[in-house]
Amino acid sequence: MRIALITPDPAHPLLAATTALLAPRHTVTAIDPRRATKAGRGPASPLADVYLLKSRTPQALALAHDLERRGARVVNGAAATALLQDRTAMAERALAAGLPFAATRTHASLTELAAGPPLPGPVVVKSRRSAKDDLVARVDSAARLRELAAARPDAREPVVVQDFAPNDGWDHKVWAIEDRLFAARRRSELAEPVAAVGPAGPPQPGRGPTVPLGADQLPSGWAELTRRVREVFGLDVYGVDFVEVVGRDGRGTPLIVDINAFPGIREQPGAPEALAALALGNGRA
Structure with missing residues (x-):
């Protein structure tokens, strides 16, 4: 071949x-x-x-x-890959299919968003177009939003806004190649800083180490949701980013915050x- x-x-x-x-x-x-x-x-x-x-x-x-x-x-396919580059279209397709995807609002630009009415509580602001080094930031105040708009060279490009969902502070990454699943979790860059690795040192911002997971270690129902994403978007190689939302009763439920076509799936035995x-x-x- x-x-x-x-x-x-x-x-x-x-x-x-x-x-x-x-x-x-x-x-x-x-x-x-x-x-x-x-x-x-x-x-x-x-x-x-x-x-x-x-x-x-x-x-x-x-x-x-x-x-x-x-x-x-x-x-x-080219169409499926292109659709996932548009976070607005991605959210619309996922929510219409009944997937537990984060509710997503679209704005003409970060500049316009910063000049508008105050945001209702903590939110996550992302570039509408998914790309390397795009905008993904938690915003807790109007001042922080204005600061972000002033600092970003792409502040006049479209953005999406998702309400920040209280969670356990870990991103759960699930990757799929057809029906074969691979998984890991890592500290979210939107969570509180994690302690430095080593005997001493102040907390460090950003991500901590990636912790591999077996597909059988995923919470109940997450594997089925991942495979449902394949059906909804017509994918064969893809990744689904989950957070576990913690309710008032202390129980966690899955929320999909992003879907990627053909992710790297690094250091996962069996992926090649x-x-x-x-x-x-x-x-x-």
Whole structure:
């Protein structure tokens, strides 16, 4: 089989390990979407049996769309990948399907939001477009919102707002390759600072270490919710970010705060094997 990776980084650990598994019997090539041109992907270019879309840039999505129009199989599909770049559309699709997704409001810009009425309590403000190094910040006051708007170079781009849900302070990351699930948890960057690792030291802001979890260690019902995301969004390789919302009775319930197409799934035993099997199973007849 001929398998093509749409990525600017074929050395990514997941892709490199998958390539090592496939290469002895199959041809694996990488296409950098930054360098792909229409001339290079025109009718004269033979199609691979399957393309793995490990990039979400406009160039990568345009390339994937072109390949699909020519009859190529692309995992994940270009339309599904593009939808998850728009946090407004993502929330609308998830909520319409009955998933426990965070209620999401859209605003024309961070600047406009900061100039508007006071926010009703703590919120999480995110860039509407999901991308590397985008805005994800907890805002507890009008002053903090104005400060954020003044500091961000993208303050005039659309944002979404989600009410901050009281939770246990940990992000639960669940990744899926078809029906195979992988999981971990790590201290949320929106939570209180965590203590420094070592014998002494002040609390440190941001994330703490990632703690691997077996899929069987997920709270009851979370695996089923993750697989439901696949059905709703038409995905084969994806990630779901959960927080556990703590109610007044002390019980926790899952809340989905983000969904990603083709995440890195780093340091998860069995992930390269699952991705290799997915590629082979999706090859064109």
